[in-house]
Amino acid sequence: MTGKRNAMEVHDLTVAYDRKPVLWDLDFTIPEGLLVGIVGPNGAGKSTLIKAALGMIPLASGWVKFFDKPVEDVRTEIGYVPQRESVDWDFPTNALDVVMMGLYGKLGWMRRPGKTERERAMTCLEHVGMADYAKRQISQLSGGQQQRVFLARALAQEANIYLMDEPMAGVDAATERAVVNLLSELREQNKTILVVHHDLQTVSDYFDWVVLLNMRQIAVGPTKEVFHDENLRKTYGGRLTIISKIADAVARDAPQGLR
Amino acid sequence: MFGIFDDPNALWVLTGTTLLGVSAGLLGCFAFLRRRSLLGDAIAHAALPGICVAFLITQTRSLGPLLVGALIAGLIGAFVIQVIIKRTKLKEDAALGIVLSVFFAFGIVLLTIIQHSGAGNQSGLDKYLFGQAASLIGSDVRLMAICAALVCVLALLFFKEFKLLCFDSGFAAGIGFRPGLLDGILMTLIVLAVVVGMQAMGVILMSAMLIIPAASARFWTERLGTMIVLAAIFGALSGAGGTFLSTLAFRMPTGPLIVVTSSVFFTVSLLAAPRKGLIAKGYHLIATRGRVQRENVLRSLYEELEETGPGTRTVTIASVAGRRGMNESNLRSTLERLLREGLVIREPDGFRLTEAGLEAAHGVVRNHRLWEMFLMYEGQLGADHVDRDADTIEHFLPRETVGELERFLEIHGLEPRLLPNVHAVDGIDKAEGGTA
Numbered sequence: 066m067t068g069k070r071n072a073m074e075v076h077d078l079t080v081a082y083d084r085k086p087v088l089w090d091l092d093f094t095i096p097e098g099l100l101v102g103i104v105g106p107n108g109a110g111k112s113t114l115i116k117a118a119l120g121m122i123p124l125a126s127g128w129v130k131f132f133d134k135p136v137e138d139v140r141t142e143i144g145y146v147p148q149r150e151s152v153d154w155d156f157p158t159n160a161l162d163v164v165m166m167g168l169y170g171k172l173g174w175m176r177r178p179g180k181t182e183r184e185r186a187m188t189c190l191e192h193v194g195m196a197d198y199a200k201r202q203i204s205q206l207s208g209g210q211q212q213r214v215f216l217a218r219a220l221a222q223e224a225n226i227y228l229m230d231e232p233m234a235g236v237d238a239a240t241e242r243a244v245v246n247l248l249s250e251l252r253e254q255n256k257t258i259l260v261v262h263h264d265l266q267t268v269s270d271y272f273d274w275v276v277l278l279n280m281r282q283i284a285v286g287p288t289k290e291v292f293h294d295e296n297l298r299k300t301y302g303g304r305l306t307i308i309s310k311i312a313d314a315v316a317r318d319a320p321q322g323l324r
Numbered sequence: 325m326f327g328i329f330d331d332p333n334a335l336w337v338l339t340g341t342t343l344l345g346v347s348a349g350l351l352g353c354f355a356f357l358r359r360r361s362l363l364g365d366a367i368a369h370a371a372l373p374g375i376c377v378a379f380l381i382t383q384t385r386s387l388g389p390l391l392v393g394a395l396i397a398g399l400i401g402a403f404v405i406q407v408i409i410k411r412t413k414l415k416e417d418a419a420l421g422i423v424l425s426v427f428f429a430f431g432i433v434l435l436t437i438i439q440h441s442g443a444g445n446q447s448g449l450d451k452y453l454f455g456q457a458a459s460l461i462g463s464d465v466r467l468m469a470i471c472a473a474l475v476c477v478l479a480l481l482f483f484k485e486f487k488l489l490c491f492d493s494g495f496a497a498g499i500g501f502r503p504g505l506l507d508g509i510l511m512t513l514i515v516l517a518v519v520v521g522m523q524a525m526g527v528i529l530m531s532a533m534l535i536i537p538a539a540s541a542r543f544w545t546e547r548l549g550t551m552i553v554l555a556a557i558f559g560a561l562s563g564a565g566g567t568f569l570s571t572l573a574f575r576m577p578t579g580p581l582i583v584v585t586s587s588v589f590f591t592v593s594l595l596a597a598p599r600k601g602l603i604a605k606g607y608h609l610i611a612t613r614g615r616v617q618r619e620n621v622l623r624s625l626y627e628e629l630e631e632t633g634p635g636t637r638t639v640t641i642a643s644v645a646g647r648r649g650m651n652e653s654n655l656r657s658t659l660e661r662l663l664r665e666g667l668v669i670r671e672p673d674g675f676r677l678t679e680a681g682l683e684a685a686h687g688v689v690r691n692h693r694l695w696e697m698f699l700m701y702e703g704q705l706g707a708d709h710v711d712r713d714a715d716t717i718e719h720f721l722p723r724e725t726v727g728e729l730e731r732f733l734e735i736h737g738l739e740p741r742l743l744p745n746v747h748a749v750d751g752i753d754k755a756e757g758g759t760a
Binding site for chain 1: 483484487488490497499542545551
């Protein structure tokens with residue numbers, strides 16, 4: 066067995082919209098096979114980090130590599146789940162079609178998806194428990210179901226690293242569980258998954274590693290080591306309500322841990 | 325009167341406008357879904373100065389050079405719009421408005437200069453404002469046909485890419501299809517389609533051919549492929565129909581007639597399309613309202629009996645109206661309906677549920693209470709898929725879950741106990757008739 070590869074390497078990354086920098090000097094490395102949460106307040110640049118890494122917005126400085134290669138060389142190894150709100154769900158198409166879009170990257174320009182792609186997409190839909198909804202127009206799906214379709218599309222990409230923008234925002238409890246199960250399943254296949262996440266209460270349960278972000282990189286590392294009070298305070302600044310909520314959660318958990 | 329079919333030139337014209345309808349309709353779908361419908365309008369207006377400049381340079385009114393002029397001006401217009409959106413604080417609507425009006429005004433100035441010059445009187449350039457399909461000749465139509473075919477072929481070649489771009493440009497970027505490039509291709513095709521149609525449609529109304537067939541088609545289908553085929557058909561029929569009308573109505577410009585024809589398709593789609601049409605929607609709304617009221621009245625009757633005991637089964641209008649605050653005329657019309665369905669009978673002091681009525685009410689109440697239980701215990705049940713549109717709870721939840729919900733109902737003492745068979749033997753222990 067060789068040592069673990071680096072799934073993602075961010076070096077000296079700065080991103081600016083107009084003249085206002087939104088991400089400053091990020092510098093970290095994510096080893097392969099981890100489930101990583103990207104955590105920070107609104108406007109901390111979490112989505113921007115993902116978009117910059119994927120080359121969707123220009124970098125002011127620095128670079129991002131996946132498996133030691135620039136993003137352009139490893140596109141087919143990267144799966145992407147945008148925010149659910151970023152698309153118009155009234156679009157005239159069905160769930161199966163959306164999942165098939167995950168195969169467009171491998172198909173390349175101008176080639177049309179055929180039977181193989183349809184079957185592959187169907188398998189992915191089954192995987193997220195949405196096979197019965199394959200032919201359903203996408204606006205008739207619930208929020209959770211739409212999110213599952215997006216995840217199925219990412220599965221269809223058969224990537225080695227996944228970047229997901231808030232896959233658990235605004236979904237029902239059952240879908241959140243399904244998402245979490247799917248994420249750990251992917252990790253078992255040695256995939257790396259980066260997830261923008263909002264719910265601080267569940268961070269410790271879900272993620273091996275965490276990237277704490279607030280325009281600057283506050284901390285990156287194993288959740289057990291870096292997800293603590295002081296770092297959270299640095300990340301969320303004076304927003305004490307959040308901190309105290311976490312403190313409460315930690316306090317509630319502590320006696321159980323001691324027992 | 326039907327001389328159009330004997331006149332070879334008229335046939336050319338008809339062919340030309342039909343092809344134009346197909347290409348604009350097809351491409352219009354992508355423009356529509358990418359929310360770029362108005363871009364076509366701006367581009368068409370922006371093309372006018374290009375036509376004039378091309379005429380001034382070449383001093384000919386053959387279609388080829390004029391198209392090149394229009395194409396260049398249209399592309400410049402599109403480019404300026406992009407620059408304004410990207411580099412300034414102005415939004416798309418302002419950018420479109422500015423480019424449209426400024427380019428068009430410049431075009432009108434040039435047009436006036438040309439018409440006042442010697443050769444200008446015969447230039448026929450003013451036909452480009454409202455379109456005069458009758459001025460098309462064989463060679464023009466051949467050129468139009470080639471361009472229209474090119475637009476169609478390219479749009480279909482990039483079908484997958486355009487679909488992805490329109491639905492989720494972020495994902496397109498993520499997997500390496502550059503949205504900027506795709507938008508550029510799409511915009512160039514829109515410019516081409518607009519410019520090709522300009523002689524027949526006129527710059528002012530050209531954008532209608534992009535928007536209206538696509539918007540009409542959207543009413544009929546939830547599939548992009550079908551939508552494109554429908555839009556192409558609507559476009560072709562509008563083009564042909566408008567041209568035909570213009571040969572009947574003396575010297576009417578073709579553009580407006582084509583738009584009028586397409587508006588017929590739009591109006592029919594808007595009103596009569598199944599599910600998305602206004603008529604279907606209105607009908608659905610009324611039907612749903614009626615169904616909800618019927619269920620509410622049945623529930624009220626049932627609950628009233630649950631409270632007062634099943635003795636007489638007669639319920640007064642006032643007590644039912646009081647339960648859900650229904651207004652009395654709605655309540656009366658709903659009761660009339662139940663009367664017709666044989667679920668209630670009229671009594672001197674109110675209404676009375678029949679056996680069938682009690683059974684129906686029991687079903688409705690049970691369904692509602694199971695729903696309540698489901699919403700209360702959703703987290704514990706772990707039901708994966710809930711189809712909230714389904715009529716009865718059995719349609720969207722597996723049997724075991726429904727069984728579990730029934731247990732919850734009993735725990736809360738909410739199971740609907742009045743059943744027709746129990747009641748038939750009057751006064752017997754009503755708890756016996758659970759919901760099993």
